[in-house]
Amino acid sequence: MSTDHASTGRTPAGHGPADHASAGPAGFTRRALLGTAGAGLLVGAGAGVAGAVAYDRPDRSGRAEAGPGGALGAARVPFRGEHQAGITDPPQARVQLAAFDLAEGVGRDGLRTLLQRWTKAADRLTAGEPSEEFDNQVALDAGPCSLTVTVGFGAALFDKAGLADRRPPGLAPLPAFPGDALDPARGDGDLFVQIGADDALVAVHALRVLQRLAAGTAALRWQSAGFARTPGAAAQPVTGRNLMGQIDGTNNPRPDEDGFAAKVFCAAGGDQPAWLAGGSYLVFRRIRMLLDNWEALPVDRQERVIGRRKSDGAPLGAPAGAGERSPVDLAAQGPDGTLAIPADAHIRVAAPAANGGAAMLRRGFSYHDGLLPDGSPDAGLLFLAFQNDPGKGFTPVQRKLSRGDGLSRFLRHEASGLYALPPGAPPGGYLGRQLLEG
Numbered sequence: 001m002s003t004d005h006a007s008t009g010r011t012p013a014g015h016g017p018a019d020h021a022s023a024g025p026a027g028f029t030r031r032a033l034l035g036t037a038g039a040g041l042l043v044g045a046g047a048g049v050a051g052a053v054a055y056d057r058p059d060r061s062g063r064a065e066a067g068p069g070g071a072l073g074a075a076r077v078p079f080r081g082e083h084q085a086g087i088t089d090p091p092q093a094r095v096q097l098a099a100f101d102l103a104e105g106v107g108r109d110g111l112r113t114l115l116q117r118w119t120k121a122a123d124r125l126t127a128g129e130p131s132e133e134f135d136n137q138v139a140l141d142a143g144p145c146s147l148t149v150t151v152g153f154g155a156a157l158f159d160k161a162g163l164a165d166r167r168p169p170g171l172a173p174l175p176a177f178p179g180d181a182l183d184p185a186r187g188d189g190d191l192f193v194q195i196g197a198d199d200a201l202v203a204v205h206a207l208r209v210l211q212r213l214a215a216g217t218a219a220l221r222w223q224s225a226g227f228a229r230t231p232g233a234a235a236q237p238v239t240g241r242n243l244m245g246q247i248d249g250t251n252n253p254r255p256d257e258d259g260f261a262a263k264v265f266c267a268a269g270g271d272q273p274a275w276l277a278g279g280s281y282l283v284f285r286r287i288r289m290l291l292d293n294w295e296a297l298p299v300d301r302q303e304r305v306i307g308r309r310k311s312d313g314a315p316l317g318a319p320a321g322a323g324e325r326s327p328v329d330l331a332a333q334g335p336d337g338t339l340a341i342p343a344d345a346h347i348r349v350a351a352p353a354a355n356g357g358a359a360m361l362r363r364g365f366s367y368h369d370g371l372l373p374d375g376s377p378d379a380g381l382l383f384l385a386f387q388n389d390p391g392k393g394f395t396p397v398q399r400k401l402s403r404g405d406g407l408s409r410f411l412r413h414e415a416s417g418l419y420a421l422p423p424g425a426p427p428g429g430y431l432g433r434q435l436l437e438g
Contacts, residue, residue, distance in 0.1 A: 071231075072145065072198050072199075072231055072232065073142055073143030073144070073145050073198075073199070074128075074143045074144070075143070075144065075145065075146040075198065076126065076127065076128065076143075076144040076146070076147075077089055077126060077144070077146050077147065077148050078126070079122055079123045079126040079127070079148075079149065079424075079425070080123065080424060080425050080426060080427055081424040082278050082423060082424055083265060083278055083279075083280070083423060083424050084150045084151070084279075084280075084421055084422070084423070084424045084425075084431070085126070085148040085149070085150065085424070086148035086149065086150035086194050086196055086363075087150065087264070087280060087361070087363070087386050087421070088255060088264070088361070089146070089148055089196070091196065091228045091363055091364070091365060092145075092146050092147075092148070092196035092197050092198045092203075092228065093197070093198045093199070093200075093227060093228055093229065093230040093231065094196065094197055094198065094199065094200045094202075094203045094225070094226070094227055094228075095194065095195065095196045095197075095203065095225070095226045095227070095228075095365045095382065096193075096194075096195040096196075096203045096204060096206070096207045096223065096224075096225055097192075097193070097194055097195075097223070097224045097225075097226065097284065097382060097384075098192075098193045098195075098207060098211075098220060098221075098222065098223040098224075099154070099187075099188065099189025099190070099191065099192050099193070099220075099221045099222050099417065100189060100190060100191040100193070100211075100214055100218035100219060100220055100221055101156075101189055101190045101191075101218060101219055101221045102157060102160045102161070102190045102191070102217065102218050103216065103217055103218060103219065106160065106161070106217055106218070107160075107161055107162055108161045108162050108163065108436060110161075110217050111157070111161045111217075111432075111436065112432075112436045112437075113217070114213070114214055114217045114218060115151070115430050115431050115432045115433075115436070116430045117213045118149075118151065118210055118213060118214075118430075118431065119425050119429075119430035119431050120132070120430075121209050121210065121213060122149035122206070122210075123425075125144075125147055125149070125205075125206050125209065126144055126147045126148065126149060127144060128142075128143045128144035128147075131209045135209065136205065136208060136209075138201055138204070138205040138208070139199075139201050139202045139205040139206075142199055142201065142202050144197075144202075145197045145198040145199040145202045146196070146197060146198045147195070147196070147197040147202055147203070147206060148194070148195070148196045148197075149193065149194075149195055149206060149210070150193070150194040150195075150196075150421065151191065151192065151193055151421070151422070151431050151432070152191070152192035152193075152194075152282050152419030152420060152421040152422075153171075153190070153191065153192075153419055153420045153421075153422070153432070153435075154171075154188055154189050154190045154191065154192060154417065154418070154419055155167060155171040155172075155173070155418070156188070156190050157190035157191065158171075160190060163435065163436075166273055166275065166435060168266075168272060168273050168276050168281075168420050169271050169272075170266075170272075170281045170389055170390055170391065170420065171281075171418060171419075171420055172391070173418070174283070174390065174394070174395060174416060174418055175395065175399070177398055177399060177402040177413070178402045178403055179402055179408060179411075179412070179413065180402075180413050180416075181412055181413065181414055182413065182414060182415055182416050183414055183415055185221075185222065186222045186224075186286060186414065186415035187222065187284070187286070187415035187416045187417045188221075188416070188417050188418075189221040189222065189417060190218065190221075191218055192282065192284070192417060192419040193207070193210060194282075194384065195207050195210075198230065198231060207223070222415075224286060224367060224382055225367065226364075226365030226366055226367045226382040227365055227366055227367070228240060228365050228366065229241075239313065239324060242366060242381065243289055243291060243366050243368070243379055243380065243381075244289060244291070244294055244302070244410075245302075245310060246302075246306055246308065246310060246313075247308070247310075247312070247313030247324055248364075252361055252362055253359050253360075253361050262388060263359045263360070263361070263387065263388060263393075264280055264360075264361045264386050264387060264388060265278060265279065265280050265388055266278070266279050266280060266281070266388050267388070272388075274434070274438060275422065275434035275435040275438045276420060276422065276423070276434075276435075277423065277434075278423030278424065279420060279421045279422045279423045280386045280387065280388065280420075280421045281386070281387055281388065281389065281390050281393075281418070281419070281420055281421065282384060282385070282386055282417075282418070282419045282420075282421055283360075283383075283384070283385045283387070283390055283394045283416075283417070283418055284382070284383065284384055284415075284416065284417040284418075284419070285381075285383040285413055285415065285416050285417075286367075286380070286381075286382060286383075286413070286414050286415035286416075287380045287381045287382075287383050287411055287412070287413050287414070288378065288379065288380040288411070288412040288414050289377075289379060289380040289381065289410060289411060290376070290409075290410045290411065290412065291376070291377045291379060292376050292377070293409075293410055294410045303316060304316070304342050304345060304406075305342075305345065305346065305406045305407055305410070306345060306346045306347065306407065307328075307341040307342070307345030307346055307347035307348055308324070308347060312324060314326050315327075315328040315329065315332075315340075315341060315347065316332070316340045316341050316345075317329055317332030317333070317334070317340030317341060318332075328341070328347060328351070329341075330348055330351065342406065344404055344405060344406035345406060346401075346405055346406065346407040349400060349401055349404050349405045349406075350397065350400075350401060350405065355396055355397050355400060356396065358392060358393050358396050358397050359387070359393060360385040360386060360387035360393040360394055360397075361385065361386040361387065362383070362384065362385050362386075363384045363385075363386065364381050364382060364383045364384055365381070365382045365384075366379070366380070366381060366382075367379060367380060367381070367382050380411070380412075386421075390418060422434060422435060
């Protein structure tokens with residue numbers, strides 16, 4: 001939700017299959033802290049838009065080798081843990097997002113069997129091993145490539161599986177926002193899957209494995225493919241740019257900050273069900289950028305819409321030589337006495353200080369799916385926001401952005417989804433066990 005929001009990390013193993021590094025603040029590993037030291041994603045027009053998340057990845061950047069012996073192919077993210085992988089990890093170069101609907105009559109037992117199959121397959125695939133079933137060998141000669149598989153539950157799943165009494169309150173439907181043009185066929189769904197990898201074939205292969213394991217139990221509802229910067233594409237670690245050309249991401253919550261876990265992950269107690277402790281809520285939005293209109297603006301106008309210089313990401317009003325992480329001075333004035341950062345600039349409207357401290361962890365990917373019938377690009381952002389309560393995170397910020405953000409003129413929210421993500425699977429367990437057997 002703001003070009004300002006730097007990101008966080010888990011434990012991508014950048015130099016081979018080693019998994020866990022020394023622990024850091026709040027239970028996060030030192031490697032995770034270093035690997036996500038300055039990333040984030042631009043948000044806009046109603047909660048989160050414009051751009052792909054960008055992370056500094058010192059342990060992988062500058063190393064573009066592919067294959068099991070190279071840094072890129074050998075990088076491994078552990079599947080099992082307190083939280084699911086794919087939340088605090090740096091965004092990979094490729095992502096496959098998909099949602100499935102349960103078949104009629106599947107029920108609780110059928111859902112349990114499916115989640116057990118998915119857990120087993122994901123555990124093997126993220127280790128760079130072939131799945132035991134339905135392996136088409138597409139990724140046979142690749143390493144793990146930082147593969148992560150993240151699973152979430154939509155609101156309707158609880159009724160279909162006979163678990164209505166365990167549906168968490170945070171899955172209450174999102175409100176309608178001004179300017180929404182949502183296509184239900186490209187959003188929602190009973191089961192959500194985020195599959196990230198630094199190799200496109202590895203990500204697609206993992207999705208195909210899960211899809212085939214779900215045959216007869218759950219059918220694919222929608223699918224979207226996205227991309228971020230490939231490790232090694234830049235000479236040194238830098239925050240990436242989105243399809244609007246803006247440096248995208250500076251002020252996401254960071255794992256070394258006080259209260260980080262409380263912003264992103266659910267805790268036992270209060271109105272949260274016990275099975276969701278260690279899990280999170282995910283808001284998905286497919287946000288199309290009106291690139292033809294945006295690119296018609298001169299650069300100085302684009303900068304005023306965002307509130308940052310396009311060249312280096314520094315906030316408007318910052319002195320020469322300042323960078324993207326220079327403090328944002330919302331009171332700064334230009335030579336003519338007007339606000340350096342306009343009243344409707346994206347970073348002003350989206351600032352946590354202007355939204356009661358509302359925060360979420362953004363992890364977005366760009367997409368480009370060709371042209372629409374009118375010849376305009378079908379391109380933009382696959383926006384993902386993780387938080388412990390959508391009613392206190394995404395919803396108030398999106399409401400404000402949709403009404404007062406100058407960037408909203410260049411965005412269209414075209415699909416949406418809200419999901420509860422269970423905690424990670426412990427050794428010997430499976431995703432969702434706390435829900436189904438607790």
